[in-house]
Amino acid sequence: MNKESKHKAIALFSGGLDSILAVKWMQRLGFTVYPVFFATPYLPPERAIESAAMNGIKLIVRDISAEHLQILETPVYGFGKYMNPCIDCHGLMFRLAGEMLAELGADFLISGEVLGQRPMSQRREAMNQVGKLSGYKYLLVRPLSQMLLDDTLPIRDAWVDKNALLDISGRGRTRQLALAKELGIDFFPSPAGGCLLTDASYSLRLKDLQKHNQLDNENLHLLRYGRHFRLNPTCKLIIGRDREDNANIESQGKRGIYLDARDITGPVGYITCCEPDEESYSLALSIFWFYHRKAPDQGYIVIRTGDKRSESFVNKCDETTVNKYYITT
Ligand code: SF4
Known part of the structure; x- marks a missing residue:
């Protein structure tokens, strides 16, 4: 030196x-x-x-x-x-x-x-x-x-x-x-994979938040995880794709509504607002049930809001409707 x-x-x-x-x-x-x-x-x-x-x-x-x-x-x-x-x-x-x-x-x-x-x-x-x-x-x-x-x-x-x-x-x-x-450097990450703004799907989700004036801390941190669905101008549904997504959604989402299947294992769902209108709410539940692919067409979902728990019986959403609300490339 x-x-x-x-x-x-x-x-x-x-x-x-x-x-x-x-x-x-x-x-x-x-x-x-x-x-x-x-x-x-x-x-x-x-x-x-x-x-x-x-x-x-x-x-x-x-x-x-x-x-x-x-x-x-x-x-x-x-x-x-x-x-x-x-x-x-x-x-x-x-x-x-x-x-x-x-x-x-x-x-x-x-x-x-x-x-x-x-x-x-x-x-x-x-x-x-x-x-x-x-x-x-x-x-x-x-x-x-x-x-x-x-x-x-x-x-x-x-x-x-x-x-x-x-x-x-x-x-x-x-x-x-x-x-x-x-210089004896033998550890370095691959060039790709750093900034999510260079990712097509992430960018679409970010644009959607920007368009709806929802660039706050919680929404931004949740943007990295799961599948995202725009239900209405104020509300989204997020569904975990794997265990890591599920854990991160659980730790980041504070003000919304959580969804779990009652009788089978599956992803975590999260509605990003706590008072969605009735139509958006039932849409969210049916899209969530769609992602329990092996489940029957109808089933029970446990709804968690803060300390409160309730259950709802839902019908599976059809794929065309799911795709209509899915924010993806
Ligand atoms: S916006 Fe461009 S320069 Fe900034 S961190 Fe992302 S890739 Fe790098």
């Missing part, structure tokens, strides 16, 4: 290989690095926390749900393929990291961005737009590609030796994998 530098950096840390490399490379050059993960309901921190722990990286996690939801309204640079406003998102994250500089006693910002790697946010023009949006363009250093980018203050003022930085570009992973080997 090089001589310790008096300059310190905050790193945007996603948990992916590029962000691990950026942190490790700068640490090897002697910089103190504070990796930060910005969490939202659609960008949960578990993957980054595990990746940091496996690589001996001390991670700071900050929740930025409120700020991020604002940029989802009308992102300056629009959306990617689905609900992912990547340029605005990176701009926001750099701005928030910039606002943490004084708090952490750091001087500049780094990330694992690689020039030309992502079609939307890592083109040269997009990287400039990210910098401008953040208000901290002058303090950004991208260690993996900085040799190919314009100099910023940390380089002009020789806090960082540009020649010690890298010139990786493009979508290939060969150089990153070689670098990982050199």
Whole structure:
């Protein structure tokens, strides 16, 4: 490791290989690095926390749900393929990291961005737009590609030796994998699977919430789990697809109505409001019963609201009706 530098950096840390490399490379050059993960309901921190722990990286996690939801309204640079406003998102994250500089006693910002790697946010023009949006363009250093980018203050003022930085570009992973080997990094998550805003089905569910002005904490946290059905403008039904969904729905849903089959095992159902109109309520029950595929056409459902329990006899919904209400691609 090089001589310790008096300059310190905050790193945007996603948990992916590029962000691990950026942190490790700068640490090897002697910089103190504070990796930060910005969490939202659609960008949960578990993957980054595990990746940091496996690589001996001390991670700071900050929740930025409120700020991020604002940029989802009308992102300056629009959306990617689905609900992912990547340029605005990176701009926001750099701005928030910039606002943490004084708090952490750091001087500049780094990330694992690689020039030309992502079609939307890592083109040269997009990287400039990210910098401008953040208000901290002058303090950004991208260690993996900085040799190919314009100099910023940390380089002009020789806090960082540009020649010690890298010139990786493009979508290939060969150089990153070689670098990982050199730095002794043998755990990193696969590139896919981080941000749910790049998932077609999740994006549809999110759009539905946005359209109905229901972007509150409970609804957002439930969005990751189960099948979702829009019953009316104020109410949805969610049905778990597996044990994990069922457990998460049970732990996240606080104000709605729970459904369980009385006489057979099956998924958990959750109506997201506590006073649905009669039509939506019986629709919810019959859709719920549809997902007990081996059950007879009629049966009993236990309804749980807070401490209260009751039972209802229902008829199975037909598939055409189920599909009409199902929010899916
Ligand atoms: S993929 Fe998600 S987290 Fe990553 S920049 Fe795009 S919107 Fe932000």
